[in-house]
Amino acid sequence: MSAGLSRTTLVLRYAGFAVLATLANLAVQRAVLALDAGPRGFMAAVFCGTLAGLVLKYLLDKRWIFDDRSRGAAAHGRRFSLYTAMGIVTTAIFWASETAFWLVWQTDAMRELGAVLGLTVGYVVKYRLDRRFVFTGSASPRPA
Template sequence: MNTAVASRTALVTWYALFALISMAANLASQKIAWSLYNGPFPIPLAVCIGTGVGLIVKYALDKGWIFHYEHRSVAHGIQTFARYVVMGLATTAVFWAMEFAAQALFHSETARLAGGAIGLTLGYIAKYQLDKRFVFA
């Protein structure tokens, strides 16, 4: 196997692993929020909390391990994170649509979390390309 193929394979493997870690953090924090909160709108609140946790975990892993990116200053770091968030808005819409659709169709937490996992997977495939071109370029 040539070096370019090995390098690409390693990148895909690490990116997939980090996506799984982020997905687990997202869905686990949703589960925790869902179990702790009994007020109005528990599903949207759990999804928002999970999204925030997953975003922070994925950003830290992508920045350091996938893109080997270093900030020039605190202001540059804030700008980079802001671009990361903006690029994630469309992919988050895909994730949320899948998760809420699964909830609406099947009315179960298991279906909702499975829909979320499918939506996250689709979103991460697109997110890598967006991040490579617009965030960590």
């Protein structure tokens, strides 16, 4: 948002959006796993959940974190591509954590705990990458 966005407001807003994206991710995963609980279903659930969370988080971050008001397919395509590219490493953190918890405990509760922990670490890294590489032309807040 504006340069006057306080660190507290930024952190609370970003964390809230991360929670919303995480809930969307896990809800989509549960829906996919309800259709197929096998290994293929697990892989599809992780992919579809990640995509749902990514799109929601992009839309929220673009407007409410980085105050990016660019419009049009070209602008959105470029930003979303960069946003997605920055998310590759952070998605790897999330997937590794979720998968490790699933392989060790093989329960939905532990899989989801692994997902939440991986997403938390990933979102902290992602904010820094997005601020530096994706939303460079917007009024990106840079808390002290």
